[in-house]
Amino acid sequence: MPFATTLAVNDQRLAAIAQQDARKDRAFAWLTGLAAWSVFFTLLATIGTMFWGGREAFSTFGFGFITSSTWDPVNLQFGAFVPIYGTLVTSVIALVIAVPISFGIAVFLTELAPSWMRRPVGTAIELLAGIPSIVYGMWGLFVLVPFLGEHVFPWVDANLGQLWLIGPVFRGPPLGVGMGTAGLVLAIMVIPFIASVLREVFLSVPSQLKESAYALGSTTTEVVWHIVLPYTRSASIGAIFLGLGRALGETMAVTFVLGNSFNFSPSLLDPGTSITATIANEFAEASISPLYESSLIALAFVLFMVVLAVLIPAKLMLRQLAKRAGT
Amino acid sequence: MKITLKQSVLAVCASLSMSLSFAAEITGAGATFVFPAMSRWSSDYNAATQVKVNYQSIGSGGGIAQVKAKTVDFGSTDAPLKPEELAAAGLVQFPSVIGGVVPVVNLKGINAGQVKLSGKVLGDIFLGKITQWNAPEIAALNAGLALPNVRITVVHRSDGSGTTFNFVNYLSKVNAEWKAKVGEGVAVRWPTGLGGKGNEGVAAYTKRINGALGYVELSYATLNKMSHISMQNAAGKFVQPTLDSFRAAAASADWKNSKDFYLVITDAPGAASWPITATNFMLMQKLPTSPERAKAALEFFKWVYANGSKSAEALGYVALPNELVAQINAYWIANLKY
Numbered sequence A: 001m002p003f004a005t006t007l008a009v010n011d012q013r014l015a016a017i018a019q020q021d022a023r024k025d026r027a028f029a030w031l032t033g034l035a036a037w038s039v040f041f042t043l044l045a046t047i048g049t050m051f052w053g054g055r056e057a058f059s060t061f062g063f064g065f066i067t068s069s070t071w072d073p074v075n076l077q078f079g080a081f082v083p084i085y086g087t088l089v090t091s092v093i094a095l096v097i098a099v100p101i102s103f104g105i106a107v108f109l110t111e112l113a114p115s116w117m118r119r120p121v122g123t124a125i126e127l128l129a130g131i132p133s134i135v136y137g138m139w140g141l142f143v144l145v146p147f148l149g150e151h152v153f154p155w156v157d158a159n160l161g162q163l164w165l166i167g168p169v170f171r172g173p174p175l176g177v178g179m180g181t182a183g184l185v186l187a188i189m190v191i192p193f194i195a196s197v198l199r200e201v202f203l204s205v206p207s208q209l210k211e212s213a214y215a216l217g218s219t220t221t222e223v224v225w226h227i228v229l230p231y232t233r234s235a236s237i238g239a240i241f242l243g244l245g246r247a248l249g250e251t252m253a254v255t256f257v258l259g260n261s262f263n264f265s266p267s268l269l270d271p272g273t274s275i276t277a278t279i280a281n282e283f284a285e286a287s288i289s290p291l292y293e294s295s296l297i298a299l300a301f302v303l304f305m306v307v308l309a310v311l312i313p314a315k316l317m318l319r320q321l322a323k324r325a326g327t
Numbered sequence B: 001m002k003i004t005l006k007q008s009v010l011a012v013c014a015s016l017s018m019s020l021s022f023a024a025e026i027t028g029a030g031a032t033f034v035f036p037a038m039s040r041w042s043s044d045y046n047a048a049t050q051v052k053v054n055y056q057s058i059g060s061g062g063g064i065a066q067v068k069a070k071t072v073d074f075g076s077t078d079a080p081l082k083p084e085e086l087a088a089a090g091l092v093q094f095p096s097v098i099g100g101v102v103p104v105v106n107l108k109g110i111n112a113g114q115v116k117l118s119g120k121v122l123g124d125i126f127l128g129k130i131t132q133w134n135a136p137e138i139a140a141l142n143a144g145l146a147l148p149n150v151r152i153t154v155v156h157r158s159d160g161s162g163t164t165f166n167f168v169n170y171l172s173k174v175n176a177e178w179k180a181k182v183g184e185g186v187a188v189r190w191p192t193g194l195g196g197k198g199n200e201g202v203a204a205y206t207k208r209i210n211g212a213l214g215y216v217e218l219s220y221a222t223l224n225k226m227s228h229i230s231m232q233n234a235a236g237k238f239v240q241p242t243l244d245s246f247r248a249a250a251a252s253a254d255w256k257n258s259k260d261f262y263l264v265i266t267d268a269p270g271a272a273s274w275p276i277t278a279t280n281f282m283l284m285q286k287l288p289t290s291p292e293r294a295k296a297a298l299e300f301f302k303w304v305y306a307n308g309s310k311s312a313e314a315l316g317y318v319a320l321p322n323e324l325v326a327q328i329n330a331y332w333i334a335n336l337k338y
Helices: A002-053 A055-061 A081-112 A115-129 A133-162 A179-203 A207-215 A220-231 A233-249 A252-257 A275-282 A284-288 A290-325 B005-022 B035-049 B060-068 B083-089 B119-127 B136-141 B162-174 B176-181 B198-208 B218-223 B243-252 B291-307 B309-314 B322-335
Strands: B025-030 B052-056 B074-077 B091-106 B153-157 B194-196 B212-217 B230-232 B277-285
Touching (some): A002 A055, A081 A220, A133 A179, A179 A252, A207 A220, A220 A233, A252 A275, A275 A290, A284 B060, B025 B060, B035 B309, B060 B074, B091 B162, B091 B198, B091 B218, B091 B243, B091 B291, B119 B153, B119 B176, B153 B162, B162 B277, B194 B198, B198 B218, B212 B218, B277 B291
Parallel strands (some): B025 B052, B025 B074, B153 B194, B153 B212
Antiparallel strands (some): B074 B277, B091 B212
16 A cells, blocks of 8 residues: 555655664764863873973972972972962952942943943943953053052052051062062953953843843842842852953063063062963073973973862862852 | 866966976975074065065974974974984984073062072072062172072963973073082973063063062063063173173184084173073975975075074174084085085
């Protein structure tokens, strides 16, 4: 009967199409999985090769590589304490300045600004995020350094530098270059990143939540603090860590305004150095000595570990917060 | 006529292979100290002979490594290799051009060449032992000059460099405490001061900070209109950093008795010599992978010795004295068998 054979043939064709579809889906899953796993393996391979390159430094200096503050290329004694300290301090200063300001920008753009202002200001911030870091470094050196050195730092040294406990942090020659300046330049570089991500994230809060809060009589501050922030908790912290990642890895802007000095000083007005600035400055001539090169690669490995040491507690903290909030 | 893919691929390959055999390109790598002169020479040489010279200024360490690995035809270094190291790597070494390191100062009210310093005092300043411009040690050398009570901010290099090598080599020769505490090398452990990246970085910091004292190559000091220091040389005379004082230092250096030209001419004898003069050295393989390219490189250097002096001097370098060029020619004949 033609009808029965048509049905049977249709079944066969449907089965064949279903098989093909399953195969295509499997291939697609395989390809995307390959992309994801290849990134993971590239990361592992990068960490592995850096550790392998730094093995001579680690075996020669041991744990002292991280605690010693001697960086002597002539006698081949390398200790990474000063660069690590510089990287951490400049990044912390950058975040301390950048996070409140970015938060303010994001809240202003999403809640408070008139709607005609939101698109242009948002675009302006995204443009700022695209400025290359070396331009920030040049601007910092030509504009910020003389300004800070002549007008701000002498005041800081004379007034804050004389206070009882925190004095040593603010005491020093008014050179204009130093860890404070580097932290400030980093903050300016990082603000557009954090602000634009926070703005996107704040916009994603469902308006019903905010409207119900307003309807119940909340002020704008209460809405932001109790509705928007908790809803976007993990994404906001992700935005801050994006900024922190950029601050930790920034090279050229920092090396222009940090002063590149290996003499340890707790003062923000004194020059220092960072891991990335050290590697950028010294890698070209380091091939004269395998231990020197190995120490620089070991420094890169230490930077990786610093980033991990910051990211992992952050993830754990996020998980704790989520647990407490019941999500 | 329809051209198939195969035919067009064959045509491209044929033309490529032809062009590869026609254009000779000499590659070199090494010190940044000589990069301005190198780029000028290579463009002039290309205009004269159609031969391209490609020089990558990746630093002396990189240049030494590349020429040892035979990936470049010649390498360039500011710190000469010892004869044993040259023999072990199968290299020859000869000077190319002479330059000088100039201490520069930024002090309100002080003009170029007014401040006089001796090598020992310069070393003490860089050690951090002398911290104010009106210190008695500096005043003793500068009778009649009113130096202000301003802190001295030392500016050194943050990156490894041949400029640093020659500067600290000089300090080690004239200041025993520097030699013991810090030593010499392309990068050292600076006891005090800020580090600028490259000659440009040192110039930038020095120009911005009142009371700053740094060191740069002569061309940077001239280009940036910086005030230089007048140094006391080995003969006790105070000299200014000019091409003539560099030339005097190069001429007074004892090249004849140096094996493989291993000689650092800082603190050169002679009444008119600038004490911080620096030589740039070229390295080549004794047994190169491509003798034609090595011969082409030698032709380039012969041209530089004969025709490159004017352009080098316009950039702040000094060409080698004629006796030294003759000595280099004899060295080539004795050591290079191609």
